[in-house]
Amino acid sequence: MSDALHAGYDAVLFDLDGTVYHGAQVIEGAPEAVGAVRAYGTAVRFVTNNASKAPADVVTHLVELGLDAVVDEVHTSAQAAAALLGERLPAGARVVVVGTDSLAAEVEAAGLTTVRKADDDVAAVVQGHSPETAWPDLAEAALAIRAGALWVACNVDTTLPSERGLLPGNGSMVAALRTATESEPVVAGKPQPLLFETAARSAGSSRPLVVGDRLDTDIAGAVAAGMDVLAVLTGVATPAGLLTAVPAERPTHLAADLTALTLPADDLKIGPRPGWEITTGDVLTVRGSGDALDLLRALCHAAWGSGVTEVRAEGDAAEAALTGLSLA
Known part of the structure; x- marks a missing residue:
């Protein structure tokens, strides 16, 4: 190995x-x-x-799914957001939390005070994913942001993969506040x-x-x-x-x-792959046969190097591979 x-x-x-x-x-x-x-x-x-779960809850979920994990191995955007707020705000500063109680706990562990409603003493807003987030939560955050509070988003993922498909992510809720406040958050996570x-x-x-x-x-x-x-x-x-x-x-x-x-490792690198020939011109012309993912690795290499992203196949094998990749 x-x-x-x-x-x-x-x-x-x-x-x-x-x-x-x-x-x-x-x-x-x-x-x-x-x-x-x-x-x-x-x-x-x-x-x-995903800032909705505490590290211990993430571990529990992973173990339930058959993976070994311990708390020290988990790093969440909630932790990153709390660390960022702790660096920028004085101890005890009041922070409006839009998100789960576990996000609030991370912020409090950083020496700050969490609230759910805006007031004159609020210094910041922190926003993370929660399936319970509703209009009143966004309204309180909007008031605080418009009053000058620092706005920290745990992440701006527009979607959240689930067993049923892609669901609205924290970034979709961030977009609502962005529109309502005409402001941009500081992003703590990826x-x-x-x-x-x-x-x-x-x-x-x-x-x-x-x-x-x-x-x-x-x-x-x-x-x-x-x-x-x-x-x-x-x-x-x-x-x-x-x-x-x-x-x-x-x-x-x-x-x-x-x-x-x-x-x-060499089989997985983006780059030219055996069995596939790609000619660069006004379009990327594909000839040959082989593994479809190998073709994608080779196409990415050609497209990134040339700036050409339109693809054309020559031959049944190439056509079938492109169709399988949803590129034809």
Whole structure:
């Protein structure tokens, strides 16, 4: 297993929603993949933008799904937001919480006072995902933000992967406040690099690998932190989205799911792949045959290098592969 992708790193930092699980449903192969990383002796960290659960609750959920985990391995955007507020505000400052009680507990642990209604003494607003967030919560936050309070968003993920499909994420609620206040929040979680940097530091890692499903948060955060990243197609990322990804959202490796962590690293890199020939012109012309994901890795390499994203197939095998990737 020494040539396995994970073997080239001293820690693997896993996103959760859309990467390890969809809500209450574990993604097939995830427990085995994480277990293989642990068995090799590589440090494991779970790095999530979801601020709705305390680290202990995240551990409970992971264990219920068949994964080993301890609290010190979990890093959430709620913790990042609380740390940011603690750095910027004096001790005891009043913070309006839009989110769960566990988010409020993180803020209070940072030495601040949490409230649910705006008043003249409110210094900040912190906003994280909660399925219970309603108009009155947003109204209190809007009043405080318009009065000059610091606004910190745990994350700006517009959607949240679940076992039923993509649901509105914290970013959708942030968008409502952005419209109502004409203000921009300070973002504590991904795509800011802080969560990944903190997780890597806690593992004593100098060469971590990030694994995630979302280009604008997981991959962008890893790129910002200067870390290699494996993008998986079990959540939000799509072949079409990868093909048109901007430089700040481009992974170094690509796979269908977490089970690829045990495959040879060279097989997963974005770049030219055996069996496929791609000619660059006004369009990317594909010839050959082989694995469809290999074709996507080669297409991303060609598209990112040339700026050409329109694809055309020559031959039945190429046409079938593009159709399977939803690129034809």
